[in-house]
Every structure is written in C-alpha cells, then in structure tokens.
Amino acid sequence: MTEKACPVDEAAGGGGPFSEAAPGAAPPGALPGAALLQAVFTDLGAGLYLTDSAGRISAVNPRAAELLDRPVEALLGADAHDLLHRAADGGVIPRSACRIWQAFERGHTAHGECPAFLRGNGGLLPVSWMASPVRQNGRLRAAAVLFTDASERLAAAGRQADQLAALERLTGRLAVVGEAGAVLAQVPEADEALRRLGRLIVPRLAEWAVVDLCSGLDDVRRALVVPPEGHAGDPVWEGPLPPVTEDSGAPLARVLRGGEALLLGPDDLAAPADAPLARAQSELFSVFGATSVIITPLRTARRVLGALTVARTDPARPFDAAELALIDDLGRRAGLAVDGLRLAGQRREIAETMQRHLLSPLPEGGRLRLAARYRPAPEGSEVGGDWYDALILADGVTALVVGDVLGHDLKAAAGMAQIRNMLRSVAWDRVEPPSLITDRLEHALLAVGDPVLATMVLARIEGPPEGPWQLHWASAGNPPPLLVTEDGDAHYLEAGQNLMLGVEWHDIGDRHDAVEPLPEHSTVLLYTNGLVHAPGDDLDAALERLRRHAAALARRPVEEFCDRILERVPPPGRVDDLALIALRVPGAGEEA
Template sequence: MADSVPVEPEDLLTAFDSLEAGVILTDRDGLITAVNPHALQLIGLPGRTVVGKDFHELLHRREDGTLAPREECPLVAVLEETRMVLVTTDSFLRGDGSLLPVSWSGAPVVRGGATTQVLTLFGENDEQREKRNHQAAHLAAMEDLAERLSLVQEITDVLTQTLEAEEALNRLGRLVVPRLGDWVTVDLREGEEGVRRVAVVGPQGREGEAETGRDDTTLMPESASAVLSRVLRRNESLLMTREEIEAPPESPRAVVHKFLHLLGATSAAVVPLSTPRQVVGALTIARTDPERPFRPDELPLIRDIGRRAGLAIDNARLFERQRDVAAMMQQHLLPALPDIAPLRLAARYQPAPRGSQVGGDWYDALVLPDGATALAVGDVVGHDLSAAAGMAQLRNMLRVLAWDRAEPPSLIVGRLDDAMSDITDVQMATLLLARIETVGDVGGPGARWRMRWVSAGHPPPLLVTDEGRAQYLEQGQDLLLGARAEVQVERADAVEPLPPGSTVLLFTDGLVEMAGSDLDTGMNRLRRHAIALAGRPPDDFCAQLLERMPPGGSDDIALLALRVPDAG
C-alpha cells in the first residue's frame, strides 16, 4: 500500500484543474468520472462526450489504431494490484480520429483501504513534443518571412508613389513604425561633409519629442569610428546594443547617438541609404523595449530597406534636377510682353509644385504687322525637358505663321496643326490663339476693341467687365493640335466685343484643376475670384488670382490678362 494516495477526489480535481497536463479520473469499472481542461484539449473532445464513457474503449489504442484487449490495459494493474503504473510510449484516440502519441502514469485513489478510482496523468511524449515544437518553429519562421516580404513590398510601393524625396521618407517611417521599431530617423548627406535630418517618425502622438535638430545641417562626425562616419563613409550596417547607446558619444556632432540618447533607446539598427554609386544618407531604427533588442538576422532586411530607400532618393533627386532645369528653361523662353497702349498686358508663369512633373505651359503676345495684337496660351502634352523644348518649338513656329499673313486665328492654327508633326517634336498640344482688333479710330473717343479667337482643345477665355460680371467665352472650340482626323475640317473663329474697362483672361488648365475637386468647381472658383478682382491693375489681378486659388494642383500654370481702357 505504499503507493496509495489517500485523498478525496474533489481535492484532486481542484489541485489539477489548472495543471498543464491531462488528468482523467475513472471509477473501478473504468468509466470516466472527471477530466481536466488540458486533457480535453489534448484529446480534442468536449467534456460532455467524455464523462461516463469507458476510458479504455474511448481512448486507448495500439500504435496501429486498433483497440487492445481490456486485460492488456495497464490500468487494470492499478486497480487489482493497487500500485502506480508508468507507460512511456502509448497512443490515445483523438476526437478527429488521429492518434496522439502520449506517455502516461496511473495511480490508485484509496479510500477506507480500498482503491475506489484511478488517477491518470498524461501528456505528449518527448518525440511528439519535439516534432510539434519543430513544426511550430518552422511555421513561425515562414510567417516571419511572409511578413518581411510583405513589408518590403509595401515599402517598395510607397517609395515609388512619389517623386518627392522627403515625402517618400516620411511615408517609409510610418510603415516601419511600429512593425520594425519604435522610432525612425533619416539623415541625408549635404555635400561632402554635411548631414541633414529630414524625417523623424515615432509612436502616434509622440513625434514632436524628437523634432529637435530636424532640417538643420550639421557636419558629419569627425571621429572615424563614430556611427555616422562608419555608415556614410564606409557603407557599413551597424547594430547598437544598450551598452553602446548609453556610452558617451565620441563626438559632440554624433547626431545619431544624440538621437538615441534622447529617446532612451535600448537597441538600434543604423544602415546606409545606398545606391550602386554612393551613400546618400543613413536610416536609423530604434527600439525602446529592453526585452526586444535587434537580432543580427534582422540586419539584412533593414539594409535592404535602406538600399531601396537610397535608390528612391537618387531617382527623386535626378527628377528634381531635371524638373528644375525644365522650369528654368521655360522661364527663360517665355517672352517679354510688348507695349500695346492704351491696352495693358500682364502675365504670370508658375511652375508645378515641387515633386510634380513639369508640363509645357506657355503664353505669348505679339504685335502683328497690321497693328493687331496676337495673344496665345498653350499647353504641350508631355513632361520635363521634352515639354519645355516642344513648347519653344511650337511658340516660335506660331509666331512665324502669325507674322507671315494677316489672316484669322483659325487659319493660322490650321496651318500650325498641319505642319506641327513634320517640323516639331510635339505630338499633341492645346492652344488658344486670339487676335485683338480695333474698331474705329484707336486715338478717338469712339475707339472700341474686339477679340477674334479659336481654341484647339484649350480652356475658354474668361471675360470680366468692370461692373463685376464674368462669363466664359465658350465659342470657337475645336480639336486639340495633333488630334485631327485624316479628313480636314475647317476651324471656325469666334468674335466677341470687349467692353470698356473689361479684362480678358487666358489661362492653362493648371489654374482650375485641383486634386480632389472636379473641373466645374475649379472654373466656378476662378470666376468668383476674377469678379472680386475686376478693378485691380492687370499685374495685381494675375498675382492675386494665383494667391487665391487653393493648393492641391500638380501642374504648372500660365496666365495672360488683357485690360481694355475705360470709355473716354
């Protein structure tokens, strides 16, 4: 009787209810009287289908899945011999029909000197547990790999969605936090020795805690062993431990080290933003949880992110240089306005916002041999230097055709359309050409003006009277240049008298097209502002229009305003 366990069954249930092993109680007939939650989890059966069932018939199976004779069941020895039994290799039948390899032990529950129940304690055997742990580790590794691939794909998509470098880096930071770290900072090289912090992203609501020094250019740390020096000069990728972060920085200009100190970081990864030609900056990802330091196997992923970000920055800078050259080229190619007193002219050209593609918007004004004035605004379809070059070709060609003959704008634009594809590199363009003509003696009291024009797919001119009425002149519309069918259709001119004191505004679509807004809304907004500015001098009229139009446009803008003198 030395192996007996004189204890109440209720006490046993209380003691083993939360045990991380299966516990089953059976009576002398082998019927299950109680079972703990972990046992139900292992065998995959609900408690209501287990209690009252024969333990041997319900669960006990050989390795081949067959039911062994009852007399071979080791639990019989527990009852008959009142002793403990240990079985290291056995199988229990699970609810889904599979076999669960187990090791188990049985002990008699004795009351009044007699065995009344049997307590069975079981769990997966070591081999099965090791196999399960291996499978779990493999699954976790696959999930981790899938998560990393997903993150890299998202980062690649984000970096290619904008050609504005600093906006792309801030978007990158918002993807990395909190998936890879708690804080992210990006420092870009400025010249040979300068470093400028351009992005700081942290937990939601806390970004301002690390804004000190952002957008300030500092010198690269002098010490060759300083973190930034190693990353920017040697193209190294570094992991920093808590001890390294808490150590005093080697240089007062070690901006990365100061940043980590400020945040109380306990681990950090610093990698170069690199291209095949150069290192353009450094990406720092910091963690503040001491229980979650960076592991060496995480560094290749972070370095790959840095490489992708470096290529995105390089592409953005190349685009910005090209864009700046195109904008400067357009500015220099736009003409000085002629003096056509008593009429007055004003014009404005506004490049596209930084990070947007440059179009081919332009304006022109030319006094013709017969004394009339030609006004033109246009937009060459295309971007960057090709659009700027095409704009120059088209403008010069239009000047020659307008000067060559005294004819209506429709005929001039028709000849331009016929020759454009053969003489220029422009494939398509919009254009509005107007001829300002006098009616009566220009110097006399009855002098009047009228506008004759044709539009090749261009927004209509806006006529604003000095009384504050405004209307779009929708007549004279035709196909844009380069889109005419093989069968030629004659373009038609429109004619409109210009009241004394009125203003005619010619403009390109960048003035009225805004992100998140339809064209009608933009046209109505322009009309309201033009009415409010009707009495302003032409220069102020154009400047105020540009200031009043809301941000959100992504195209460049060309404006040309003509003011007719007041009566008398």
C-alpha cells in the same frame, strides 16, 4: 500488480468488482470477471488512481506510479490534492480553485488540461485528466482520476505556436516592406518620404530611428530623428553633423564610406568614440537608450547617399540576422527613392527656370490692361509645356496667346519654346487673320521643327486706340475663351474652334476664325487646360465653376481678377501646369 497495489479487490470482498462469477452463471450483459478487470487496471496505458470519500488515494495502477515517479506505497493513503495537484508553474492550488477537487466534492464528471501533477523527483508533469465520481447505493463513495502525460502535446502546441509566431513576424516584415515601397513611390518630396518611412519603422520594427544624409564625406546632415514613444522630439538633434574622417572605425563612418550594413550589440555600443561624428551618434544612444542597433547605407548603384540607424532598447529583444536583411533592404529602397526624387527635382527646377525665362513681360502702354499668370504643376508632377504671350504686332494690334504642348517633361518645355518663338516670327509682320497665322505656324513646325502636339489660342484685339474693340481669334484645340461683362454676365466663346496643332497636315486657309465685340469694362480670359481639368474631374462642371467665379469677379482689377481665379478655380487633384492671360477693356475716355 500486487494485491497491495490494487486494494479495491480486498475492500470489495468476495463478490466485489474483481471477483470471479461462477462458471456459466453470468447472465447476458453481466460485468466482466474480476480477473479481466484486474488486467485492464494493470495494463491501462493511462494513469489511474482511485480515492476514497475523503480524497485519499485508495488504489493506483502501474502506469500512474510510473508517470508520477513515485512508488505505490508512497501514494496509497495520501491526500491526492495535497500530494499531487499543482498549478502549471508549480504553485500550490487552493482546494476551492482546483477543478479536480471540485469535481470530486460536487460529484460531477469533469475533464481538463494542463494543471500539473507533482512527481516524486520534484518535477512537474503536465497532464490531461478526467475525474469521475463513484457512487454506491446512490451515495458518493469514491472518485476515479484518469490522466495522461500532456508534455508531448504541449511541446507540439508550443512548436506550432512558435511557427505561427514566426509566420506572423515574417508577414509583418513583408507588410512593412510593401508599405515602405508604397510610401517611397507615392510621396513626391524626399524629406517627407523619409519622415513617413521613419514613422513606419517606429515602433513596428524599432524603438527609434535616425536618417543621416550626405552629399560628400565633408557634408553630412541629420535629416530625420524619430524618437522613442513618449520622448519629445527635439529639433536640436537634426541639422549638420561633423564630417566623416577616413581613419575613423566607428560604425556610422564605416557605413557612410561605403561599408555594408552593421548589426551592433552592447559591446559595440559601449566602444569609445574615436571622432566627432561618432560622439554625435553616441549622444543619441545615451539619450534614447540602445541595446541593439542596425546601421545600413542608403545607397544607389553609384554612391552612398546616407545611412539609416534603427535601435531597440529591450535587452531581451535584440535584432537578428533576418531583421538585419530587412532593414538593409529598406535602406536600399530608401536610397533609390531619395536619389530618384532628387533627380526629378533637379529636372523640374531646370524646366521651370527655362519655362519662366521664356514667359516674356507683358507689353506696357496703351489703354488695354493685361495680366497673366503661370503656375507649375503640383509638387511631384513633371513640368509641362504651358505658356502665355502678348506682343504688339507691326500693325499696332495687340496679340494674345495661350498654349500647351502635350507632355510633362523637358521635351514638352523645349517644344513650348520652339512654338512660341516660331509664332512670334510668323505673326510679327503679317496682317492676317489668326487662323492663317496658326496654319502657317503648323506648316513651319511640320517642315523644319520636331513634331509636336499642342493646343493654342491666338487672338487679335482689334479696334482704334479709343475703341471700340473686338476679339478676333482662332483656337487650335484649346478650351474656349471666357468673356465677362461688367454687369457679371459670363459666357464662353465657342466659335473659332479648330483641330489642335500637329495632328495632320492642313492647307493654309483650312482653319476658321471668330469675331466677338468687346463691351466697355469687359474682361477676356484665355487659359490652358490645367485651369479646369484634373484626372477624374468632370470637365463641364469645372468649366461651370470657372464661369461662376469669373462672373463674381467682373469688377475686380484685372490683376486681382487673375489672382482670385487661381485661388478658387483649379480643380482638386490637378496634375498639370497652367497659364492664363486676361485682358480688361477700358471705358470711353478712360485713361491707361
């Protein structure tokens, strides 16, 4: 470095900081000699400039001149703040806001990162810096500013930030996939599952979304429109759509005909519509706006069920290939879920129809009043094997039955039909106790029918036409009958309990019966387990709820009695179907 590049030596004069001490005269701990300090100043790997008390540059080392892309002569004597200090965006920093100047002015040591120094070529040099005051005899005489090029560190930090952002995006996408899987698996109704999926996609992945379903190219309907935030939903967008034409090259038509997922840019969206279906799609693009769109099929291995369209409106944020794969995966999951829910709904409808047709009308005539109710399981659960029945036997006695074949599927419903029909045949012409009839039914089932497990109560209402009557019953694993008297006393009939049907082979006569007198105006309620049981619910508490509610309804007409029981008693979270039958005993001389 020339003497001009390091004027500190000249300003200090002999004996200054760069002056050599006399040989052998340096006391222990003395500062290095001027030559060594000069070497340090010259060879320092960081930039260093010194200023005088007015902030003018008084000395510059070679590394500073190199980093700033300025000759030493252009730096010496210049105001350091005006010449060099800039904001990260290149703007001029007021002295009052410049931390380097503040450190000099206040006489404090300070350090920082990422203001920029203006280079000689007009570029900006991001720097890490330290500014320290220089005092002589207690007075602030100068300042030293040490700085390094922070470009590589900032670039590394930027790369790390980009990697973290990419990881966050990936995590967010995986979270959407996980949540979508949960939504589609847990919601039992197809349209509601699609609505929840749409609310998951918007606004996390797209500004708006549409689901179109088709049961054939001539039967297309818009099932869901999730509009952009702040845009009111309009039912007019949902409903029937024009058919898919074989010659249309429009993206939606291609996907519905079995094509792969498509990523559309501005040019694709601006293409003229070639069919009514394409025009219907273009209307949405026009109303909601779109600069980047993905259309993916809702497909199964057998067919295409529809299409999912998602759109973004910000030109700076188009969909990429990774997002195309993500949306395509969501479409595949949605297609499988919709197909599964449709099939489950069809099975459920078939089973319910069969079950309801097997529930015979209650017998009319006579003085006994009967009412019965059947409720299928809540939406999404499979149909069960619950039933009720009432018939007049050959000896004129009224028989009541409720039962439940274990299971929640078509097999359970078919088993219910088998037991019901066999029971009618076995009981019709036999004047026998209910326990013997139940044993004979079980023998018949084990001998000639498919093995089934079932619970059941069979009861005979015995007595002369004018009364009094008694309840003669046997239970095969069913909840106990409930007897409610006119004055509101309600209690369960715990006797007559036996093992359920199908557990093991019984000799005829192994089961036992019970008999209970029936007071005038009393009510007998037979019911299946679905009325009082739900997963996680306490059965004793549920039975007590039923008892209290039935007692409060003691004087209601028997039809209203049944309706009100169903309104108030079934436990939350019920997953089973249920059947019940109620008998109201008339008073003396009371007409039918």
